[in-house]
Amino acid sequence: MPKQPGENPTQEQVTAPNGVAWTRAPGGTTSGHQLLEALNGISGIYGDVPRRWNWWEEGRQRREHDRHMAVLEEWDNGAEELPPDESEARMKAWSDDFDKRYEEERRRRAQLAADTYDEERASQRLQYLRDTADAAFFGHVLRKPANAAQRDGAARREAEARASAAELLHTIGDPEQVIDKRGYLPSERRATNLGAHTDYWRHRLLREWSTKDRRQFNALLKMPPPSPDDMCSECEAPAEWHEYDISVRLFHPPPAPGSQAEKIAQLMPGWWERCPACTAYRIGHVWGGSHALPDFDGGQWVAMLPPLLRTLFTSEPPKARKKRAPKPKPLATIPPGPIDEVMARLAEAKAAHPDAEVRTGAGGVLELWNP
Numbered sequence: 001m002p003k004q005p006g007e008n009p010t011q012e013q014v015t016a017p018n019g020v021a022w023t024r025a026p027g028g029t030t031s032g033h034q035l036l037e038a039l040n041g042i043s044g045i046y047g048d049v050p051r052r053w054n055w056w057e058e059g060r061q062r063r064e065h066d067r068h069m070a071v072l073e074e075w076d077n078g079a080e081e082l083p084p085d086e087s088e089a090r091m092k093a094w095s096d097d098f099d100k101r102y103e104e105e106r107r108r109r110a111q112l113a114a115d116t117y118d119e120e121r122a123s124q125r126l127q128y129l130r131d132t133a134d135a136a137f138f139g140h141v142l143r144k145p146a147n148a149a150q151r152d153g154a155a156r157r158e159a160e161a162r163a164s165a166a167e168l169l170h171t172i173g174d175p176e177q178v179i180d181k182r183g184y185l186p187s188e189r190r191a192t193n194l195g196a197h198t199d200y201w202r203h204r205l206l207r208e209w210s211t212k213d214r215r216q217f218n219a220l221l222k223m224p225p226p227s228p229d230d231m232c233s234e235c236e237a238p239a240e241w242h243e244y245d246i247s248v249r250l251f252h253p254p255p256a257p258g259s260q261a262e263k264i265a266q267l268m269p270g271w272w273e274r275c276p277a278c279t280a281y282r283i284g285h286v287w288g289g290s291h292a293l294p295d296f297d298g299g300q301w302v303a304m305l306p307p308l309l310r311t312l313f314t315s316e317p318p319k320a321r322k323k324r325a326p327k328p329k330p331l332a333t334i335p336p337g338p339i340d341e342v343m344a345r346l347a348e349a350k351a352a353h354p355d356a357e358v359r360t361g362a363g364g365v366l367e368l369w370n371p
């Protein structure tokens, strides 16, 4: 095996990037390169989304963990071996410290929210995101409008949405600095949402589709991992999906029974499930009247989706039934019979089809075919 950086095969020692020297235990067979890979792998196994993006199979993350641990167990970094009691005490101290830091962080966030959360500004930011998604939605319609009335309507609505977004931006300032009521910035929520998208949406669907729908499975498997910046800060969908009225709200319980929200949800299907940063077009469309673009329908929506979204969120179009080629027929047939009769009919057939080839068909019938 070629020598890897940081590896010294004669002493079976490797120095990790953090300066810790590791020595391979007698009988160990793994290389220094494998050790460095395991150290790197184990540290990011639960946090690195691109790495676990395609670990959709049941138990895959645990298997990756076990694989790295099996390598690490062959190496010793000279850390002091503690007696069981002391080891337990250290674990408890570590766990207590973790709890303490967690509680401090929770308090810090709560204080930050108490000091800086502004409900109106947060609501304006959501309206700004909706306007931006609306403008993009109408822009997609404008690429292939169904008719002139629809084109004019979409152009007007796109301009209105852009103007509203610009005005809100002026009022809000930097939307990235608008904290939520739990004390989190949009960028922090996007990173969390990407992790949830991967573990609870992508992996679940890949498991489901691996046995049910290879078309959707293959399309989703090919989807490249988004960067945290690509995500919506309010739900578990990439922000671009909101331009097509697609939301992914994984942790959004149904409205409380008897609540006003429940009544609205019944009146406007899709309203409760929609992310507050998503285009509101569908709500307006269902509402009808001037909210709906002239002649816009589901078929047009499907046609304007990018291929990946079309595969993931719409059912497969019914396959056009293959037209079966008509069964070839002979030019003429002559049933078996007395020789004179057959000869006479053959002569007639020859006159009509001088180039035909004579074959024998089922039941002794003579058939004339194009050669």
Ligand SMILES: [Zn+2]
Residues within 6 Å of the ligand: 232, 233, 234, 235, 236, 237, 242, 247, 248, 275, 276, 277, 278
């Ligand atoms: Zn969203």
